Amino acid sequence: MARDASRARRPQAPEESAFPLAPTPGRGSPLSPLVHGVMAFVYTTDLSAVRSLVHLHALRAGLTESRAIDLMLAVSEVAANTVRHAKSPGCLDIWYDAREIICQIRDRGFIADPLAGRRKPAMDALGGHGLWIVNQVCDEVEMRSDETGTTIRLHMTLSH
Amino acid sequence: MPSAVWYNKCVDLLTVSVRARESAGEPYTLVEIAGEADVTNTDELHRLLDEEVAAQPRTMIIDMSGLRFMDSSALHALLRVNRSLDRQGGVLALVSPQAAVAKILRLTTADRLIPVFDSVAEAAAG
Numbered sequence: 029m030a031r032d033a034s035r036a037r038r039p040q041a042p043e044e045s046a047f048p049l050a051p052t053p054g055r056g057s058p059l060s061p062l063v064h065g066v067m068a069f070v071y072t073t074d075l076s077a078v079r080s081l082v083h084l085h086a087l088r089a090g091l092t093e094s095r096a097i098d099l100m101l102a103v104s105e106v107a108a109n110t111v112r113h114a115k116s117p118g119c120l121d122i123w124y125d126a127r128e129i130i131c132q133i134r135d136r137g138f139i140a141d142p143l144a145g146r147r148k149p150a151m152d153a154l155g156g157h158g159l160w161i162v163n164q165v166c167d168e169v170e171m172r173s174d175e176t177g178t179t180i181r182l183h184m185t186l187s188h
Numbered sequence: 189m190p191s192a193v194w195y196n197k198c199v200d201l202l203t204v205s206v207r208a209r210e211s212a213g214e215p216y217t218l219v220e221i222a223g224e225a226d227v228t229n230t231d232e233l234h235r236l237l238d239e240e241v242a243a244q245p246r247t248m249i250i251d252m253s254g255l256r257f258m259d260s261s262a263l264h265a266l267l268r269v270n271r272s273l274d275r276q277g278g279v280l281a282l283v284s285p286q287a288a289v290a291k292i293l294r295l296t297t298a299d300r301l302i303p304v305f306d307s308v309a310e311a312a313a314g
Contacts, residue, residue, distance in 0.1 A: 073228045076201055079257060097288045104259050108227040112261075151297050154267055157260035164295055 059132075059170060059181060067122045071107060078107050078120055082131060089124035090186045098165035099184050103131050105158040106180050110135040114178070124186070128167070131182045139173040202229045203254075204236045211312035216247035218308060222254030225262035234265040241272045248273060249311045253284035263292055270302050281311040 067085060071078050082103045086096035103120065110118035114137030121132040145159025163169050168183035202223040209218045217240050225233055240248060250266070252258075270280045282304045285293060293299040305311035 075226050075228060075259075076224050076257075079224075094287070097291060100257075101259070101288060101292060104226060104257070108259055108261060111227050149296075151301055152267055152271065154264045154271075157263065157296050161260060161292065161295055165291075 059172060059179060069120045069122075070117050071110070071120060072117045073111055075104055075107050075111065079104050081120070082122065085122045085124070086129060086184070089129040091129060091184055095184060099129070099131065099182065102162040102165050102182050103133065105162050106133045106182070108158060110137060113137045116177075126186065128183050128185050130184075132179060133182075134177060134179045136177040137173075138175060139171065139178050142171075142173075144171070145169070201226075202233060204233065206236075206240055209312070211309075214247070214312075215245070216249055216312055217243070217245040218249050218251060220251045220254060224257040225255060225265075226257065226259040227261040230259075230261040230265050233262060234268065237265060237269045238272070241269055241276075241278075244276055245273075245278055247279050247281065247312070247314075249281045249283060249308055251283045251308055252286070252289055255289055256286060258285075258289045258292055260292065260296070263296060263298055266302065267298060279314075281305055283308050283311050 067081075069078065069081055079100045083096050083100045086099045087093070091099065107118055107120065110116070110133070114135035116136035118133055118135040121130075121134075123130055145161075145163045148160060149156040162180075162182065166182045167185045168181075170179075170181040170183075172179045202221065202225050204222075205220045207218045207220075209216055219237065219240065221233070248269070266280075266282075273280050280302055282293070282299075282302055284306060285304060290299075290304075293302075293304065303311075
């Protein structure tokens with residue numbers, strides 16, 4: 029009670045937690061706007077075409093074959109989530125500059141867990157590997173998800 | 189070595205063929221998976237493999253040399269087959285994964301759960 033009384037005498041400050049939560053991947057600030065020269069591709073279940081496109085542009089951007097395969101694997105896993113969960117077509121945008129190549133995947137699905145893909149599934153787990161693989165192979169993964177849909181941006185640095 | 193072709197089925201991008209073979213008097217089931225295995229054909233892949241598991245082979249060898257791509261849902265189909273075979277005393281072996289397939293096997297450490305060989309002959313010899 030005494031503590032409450034002392035707190036009440038303090039000047040009014042906006043409600044603030046002593047340990048503010050770090051921004052979560054799902055609820056962060058808006059993503060930076062798209063740049064010019066973006067390649068856009070809408071897919072439903074044609075994941076093979078999605079993979080071909082990513083592989084092609086990854087090599088053009090200057091990724092090594094091994095890292096081009098990594099990016100293709102990551103995009104395919106995200107696009108597979110569209111097929112499985114989103115019940116809507118997905119949109120893939122690809123762009124790159126001298127520094128990095130970015131693949132953005134948007135769909136109408138909702139990912140409730142902001143830490144999806146951040147924990148390693150058990151070796152013989154029969155699910156949950158997809159987004160974990162994405163986080164393993166990409167240099168940076170940005171995820172924004174709300175009731176209107178999910179946007180995932182995968183970054184690969186070109187200097188590797 | 190004579191080999192009877194049981195079937196050869198195409199699931200869009202994916203071809204699965206199954207043959208009964210023998211190595212040093214020991215029968216084994218050889219499954220060749222070619223093309224691209226992903227979420228769009230993984231149910232069919234799992235169904236085809238399950239049919240073979242139901243025949244209770246002691247050894248099932250999956251030749252992946254023609255498989256250009258495999259995603260995590262196809263990997264889960266393989267892990268399920270491995271688990272079923274294991275429960276009935278059988279063994280699953282994988283052969284010649286290409287770069288993209290080898291990558292996902294390594295990343296998920298599935299290659300520590302299911303043995304991977306360079307050739308069918310090596311896998312058959314155990």
